[in-house]
Amino acid sequence: MINPTWRRVVLKVGSALIAPENQGCSEQFLRPIAEFIRQCRLQDVEVILVSSGSVAAGRHHFNFQHQRVPLALKRAMAAVGQSELMNFWSRCFDFPCAQVLLTHGDLSDRVRHVNIKNTLQRLLDHGVLPIVNENDTIATDEIKVGDNDNLAAMVATVSNADALIICSDVDGLYTADPNKDPTATLITEVDFITPEIYALAGGATSSVGTGGMRTKIEAAEKAAAHGIDTLIIDGHKEDSFSSLLLGENPGTIFFGQETPMSAKKHWVRHTLRSKGEIWVDDGCIEALRSHGASLLCSGIVDITGEFESGDAVLIRCSNGKRKIAKGVSRFSASELFSIKGQQSRDIESCIGYCPTGSDAVIHRSEMMLLERI
Numbered sequence: 510m511i512n513p514t515w516r517r518v519v520l521k522v523g524s525a526l527i528a529p530e531n532q533g534c535s536e537q538f539l540r541p542i543a544e545f546i547r548q549c550r551l552q553d554v555e556v557i558l559v560s561s562g563s564v565a566a567g568r569h570h571f572n573f574q575h576q577r578v579p580l581a582l583k584r585a586m587a588a589v590g591q592s593e594l595m596n597f598w599s600r601c602f603d604f605p606c607a608q609v610l611l612t613h614g615d616l617s618d619r620v621r622h623v624n625i626k627n628t629l630q631r632l633l634d635h636g637v638l639p640i641v642n643e644n645d646t647i648a649t650d651e652i653k654v655g656d657n658d659n660l661a662a663m664v665a666t667v668s669n670a671d672a673l674i675i676c677s678d679v680d681g682l683y684t685a686d687p688n689k690d691p692t693a694t695l696i697t698e699v700d701f702i703t704p705e706i707y708a709l710a711g712g713a714t715s716s717v718g719t720g721g722m723r724t725k726i727e728a729a730e731k732a733a734a735h736g737i738d739t740l741i742i743d744g745h746k747e748d749s750f751s752s753l754l755l756g757e758n759p760g761t762i763f764f765g766q767e768t769p770m771s772a773k774k775h776w777v778r779h780t781l782r783s784k785g786e787i788w789v790d791d792g793c794i795e796a797l798r799s800h801g802a803s804l805l806c807s808g809i810v811d812i813t814g815e816f817e818s819g820d821a822v823l824i825r826c827s828n829g830k831r832k833i834a835k836g837v838s839r840f841s842a843s844e845l846f847s848i849k850g851q852q853s854r855d856i857e858s859c860i861g862y863c864p865t866g867s868d869a870v871i872h873r874s875e876m877m878l879l880e881r882i
């Protein structure tokens with residue numbers, strides 16, 4: 510394996526490999542991928558498969574010719590396609606496979622998050638191959654992840670994987686979309702994901718893909734913050750898999766950070782969605798940025814959105830233009846309206862109580878400074 514210390518990998522396979530023609534699952538690309546999974550397991554590398562393609566695999570059962578499929582029909586396509594997908598993968602292996610269907614709602618709920626972690630661990634302990642997809646049949650905009658690159662990064666994080674391997678229809682990250690710019694060249698290694706790296710990415714070009722290169726970079730950023738390496742490879746080419754097994758890099762590798770964020774901070778930063786915003790003054794920004802302070806009510810100038818205690822929120826500067834931090838608010842939006850700009854000692858007289866332990870609106874241990882979200 511490219512990195513011999515990897516003991517657990519999450520392998521993400523895009524729709525273009527599963528059902529390239531929208532005509533059900535195709536063996537063409539899946540057999541070499543299945544063989545790679547077998548080889549990994551023989552080398553004592555545990556694999557979790559994140560398989561896209563339920564909609565693409567189910568589509569041929571519906572007489573619908575337009576390119577844009579209404580959401581209700583997509584859910585129905587996913588329902589039939591998902592069982593075809595599982596049947597297909599199960600037939601590739603002589604060990605058991607388990608279907609794990611998730612939504613963002615599951616990953617952002619603390620109890621379900623732990624259940625997912627424990628279930629994946631149990632499946633791997635018993636030699637079962639977990640096959641994960643978004644639960645497209647019931648997903649709504651509010652609860653879905655929306656693309657399987659980000660879902661795979663969340664699965665890699667929750668399962669403490671060493672690497673995330675994204676099998677796409679392109680070798681890796683190019684200097685521009687190679688389907689549009691023939692002069693684009695492959696970038697083989699990325700140490701840090703910066704705005705310049707994001708600027709290289711375009712959207713999906715295949716008729717079945719969802720996120721294009723941008724969601725792959727987002728996934729790599731999530732994984733890197735947890736110390737996980739991400740590789741993007743061309744899953745059409747058998748050579749990609751043989752190179753990986755020989756220890757070579759056939760695509761683009763994004764290196765995981767050497768000092769990963771704590772699991773709690775990672776969950777807040779990369780899994781929880783912000784339900785609202787807290788706008789703060791310059792003195793408060795200085796305290797957060799330079800002195801590692803918690804957010805106190807005295808620095809708050811405004812609040813937007815409806816959120817409850819325990820929800821994630823963004824902290825912005827007083828004109829709303831800069832994102833300063835993200836964290837978990839210990840007060841609801843309506844409580845914050847009553848205590849904004851006040852001294853901490855006045856909290857109790859304003860809202861009738863003060864949470865025990867700390868007067869912080871957002872405690873430092875549950876806050877991350879942001880350069881980019």
Ligand SMILES: Nc1ncnc2c1ncn2[C@@H]1O[C@H](COP(=O)(O)OP(=O)(O)O)[C@@H](O)[C@H]1O
Nearest residue numbers: 523677683685686711713714718719720721722
């Ligand atoms: N800078 C880039 N480098 C490589 N591919 C890019 C870039 N920008 C956009 N793309 C497009 O992203 C596509 C892969 O994403 P997508 O179609 O969503 O595939 P998948 O089904 O594998 O997720 C490529 O086929 C390519 O056209």
Ligand SMILES: N[C@@H](CCC(=O)OP(=O)(O)O)C(=O)O
Nearest residue numbers: 524561562563564656657719
């Ligand atoms: N969950 C969806 C796939 C979503 C997705 O991200 O697709 P892709 O860009 O092909 O990885 C499905 O199974 O059809």
